[in-house]
Amino acid sequence: MLITMNENKLVWSVQNQKKVFSCPVFSVRDIVSLSPGGDRAHFSVIDAADWAIIIPLLEKDGRKYFVMVRQWRHGTQTISLEFPGGVIERGEDPLAGARRELLEETGYSAGKIQKLGELSPNPAIMSNRVHFFMGTELVDSGKQSLDEDEFVEIELTPEEEVIRAIGQPPYVHALMASALSFYLGGRGL
Secondary structure, three states, X not given: OOOOOOHHHHOXXXXXXXXXXXXXXXXXXXXXXXXXXXXXXXXXXXEOOOEEEEEEXXXXXXXXXXXXXXXXXXXXXXXXXXOXXXXXXXXXXXXXHHHHHHHHHHXXXXXXXXXXXXXXXXXXXXXXXXXXXXXXXXXXXXXXOOOOOOOOEEEEEEHHHHHHHOOOOOOOXXXXXXXXXXXXXXXXX
16 A cells, blocks of 8 residues: 655755855755754755766667767776766757767767656755757767867667666766666667
């Protein structure tokens, strides 16, 4: 039997907040909130721009491939193989951001883009969203347009390899697993 609750009994009330740190990628707010039971508590929230991730699907010789990017990740100090993606620019539509990131990182454009879903990367401490897309009818311009601090190699990776190896190096980025989950769900798997 499913037990339901009145969600109002779960809501915290923000009493005070202030930005305590800021850098080009994110900022941090300290928040003082009142619990549903009336107790005051302090929390920190990371504010960052929304992100877009796109799964570029290429069919070649009867097989499905993902156009992926291999790059260094400073947080884990490892190489990661990922779907293209990045920060959605201020005022930019998430679909336009996905289209731009695909072209910049891989040189591919997609004739067709479908939104797969969106999630909160970590709602306990982060305020942003990540938007997931799939791109098909790909055309390769042969030219990347990377930021000066981006060093990215393009890799055509068989679909079945990514499905089999997700969670193992170099497929360790949790948001890529989320993207793949949306992709598989859309295929009924």
